[in-house]
Amino acid sequence: MTSALSTYDAVLLLSFGGPERQEDVVPFLRNVTRGKDIPDARLEEVGRHYRLFGGRSPINDQNRALLAALRSELDARGLDIPLVWGNRNWAPYVADVLTDLADSGARRVLALATSAHPSYSGCRQYLEDIALHCPPGLRVDKVLPFGEDQGFVTANLEAVRDARDALAARGRQDPYILFVAHSIPLSMARTSGPVGSAEREGNPGGAYVASLEAVADRILGALAEETGTRPDSGLAYCSRSGPAAVPWLEPDVNDALQALAERGVGAVVVAPIGFMSDHMEVVYDLDVEAAATAERLGLEMARAATAGVHPAFVSGLVDRLVSTAADPRPCPEGCCPRPVRPGRPASAERRRSGT
Numbered sequence: 001m002t003s004a005l006s007t008y009d010a011v012l013l014l015s016f017g018g019p020e021r022q023e024d025v026v027p028f029l030r031n032v033t034r035g036k037d038i039p040d041a042r043l044e045e046v047g048r049h050y051r052l053f054g055g056r057s058p059i060n061d062q063n064r065a066l067l068a069a070l071r072s073e074l075d076a077r078g079l080d081i082p083l084v085w086g087n088r089n090w091a092p093y094v095a096d097v098l099t100d101l102a103d104s105g106a107r108r109v110l111a112l113a114t115s116a117h118p119s120y121s122g123c124r125q126y127l128e129d130i131a132l133h134c135p136p137g138l139r140v141d142k143v144l145p146f147g148e149d150q151g152f153v154t155a156n157l158e159a160v161r162d163a164r165d166a167l168a169a170r171g172r173q174d175p176y177i178l179f180v181a182h183s184i185p186l187s188m189a190r191t192s193g194p195v196g197s198a199e200r201e202g203n204p205g206g207a208y209v210a211s212l213e214a215v216a217d218r219i220l221g222a223l224a225e226e227t228g229t230r231p232d233s234g235l236a237y238c239s240r241s242g243p244a245a246v247p248w249l250e251p252d253v254n255d256a257l258q259a260l261a262e263r264g265v266g267a268v269v270v271a272p273i274g275f276m277s278d279h280m281e282v283v284y285d286l287d288v289e290a291a292a293t294a295e296r297l298g299l300e301m302a303r304a305a306t307a308g309v310h311p312a313f314v315s316g317l318v319d320r321l322v323s324t325a326a327d328p329r330p331c332p333e334g335c336c337p338r339p340v341r342p343g344r345p346a347s348a349e350r351r352r353s354g355t
């Protein structure tokens, strides 16, 4: 079957990468924090979550599963384009994959990054990775963030419904729905463009928060239509890091749970709509830490699944590949810019990548 995709030589799944064994943890974190001169002792502290899971991040296996699901969907549509995988911070490295593609004669590659919502970390930084490692003669176009696509919304809606029903089976009706995403510095959120609609311009959290709110709103709207009542809900954040003096998106998920318990809420669905699969942030910060907070507060909590390889999501991603191939649009100039780090000249930062 012909489609606009046939003008490309390969599809590249672009991701963050993660360690696979204990020996990988510190080298991986050194890659993530490249250029920031963080001492190994501090890296050990950051790596504690990975150590607890045997040094293995879930992210690579999630990406292997996604590659298999995308392959099946491409095949089912008769799209025989090669599909490859490259990471920013761990093997297989994007630099090696782009070199291999160029060596095998590829000229045009269509990249899909594993971040659903727009921000420097989830969008522009992948463009920088490509620019930094792209061999001459190779052109790479990238799919824009897809969090508001119907497939992603459908997968998350079904997950919230399942978690709600699991609580109901334990006798807890009408839970609060707490949507969760990765916190980012407020400065990064404000510049997370693309700024298009008036709502976005008026949203101090920028396009990142607007995208999360849009997904939450569509899930709540669908639930309201099914049950006749719109569930009580909120948006919270996990996994903040960096100096306490720098403002990040709030509230933290643990503080949000505390506030709910104080209000007398008894049951909560924690829905990680900010993540497209079970990353370390989900399996540690939510399933371990937030779950312990909920338990301590006497709150019944059910964590909704991430989109993962939900068929509607995978099919929507392939739709996106096809539509982007037909009309590749660059991320708008000035959108989701690299954060300026105080005390570091921009030129020294330009050729470095971290997180």
Ligand SMILES: CC1=C(CCC(=O)O)c2cc3nc(cc4[nH]c(cc5[nH]c(cc1n2)c(C)c5CCC(=O)O)c(CCC(=O)O)c4C)C(CCC(=O)O)=C3C
Binding pocket: 016, 017, 018, 019, 029, 032, 033, 046, 057, 058, 059, 114, 115, 116, 119, 121, 122, 182, 183, 184, 185, 240, 241, 242, 274, 275, 276, 278, 279, 280, 281, 354, 355
């Ligand atoms: C918006 C966003 C996404 C996109 C959402 C998404 O794609 O899901 C994302 C993805 C990821 N981030 C990841 C891991 C890390 N992120 C870090 C640090 C940071 N992330 C940030 C933001 C984001 N990050 C920020 C603003 C920082 C501080 C950096 C700075 O100040 O410059 C650090 C350093 C240690 C620390 O600071 O905690 C690590 C180890 C992994 C792998 C997880 C796994 O192994 O499963 C993944 C997919």
Ligand SMILES: [Fe+2]
Binding pocket: 121, 355
């Ligand atoms: Fe991160």
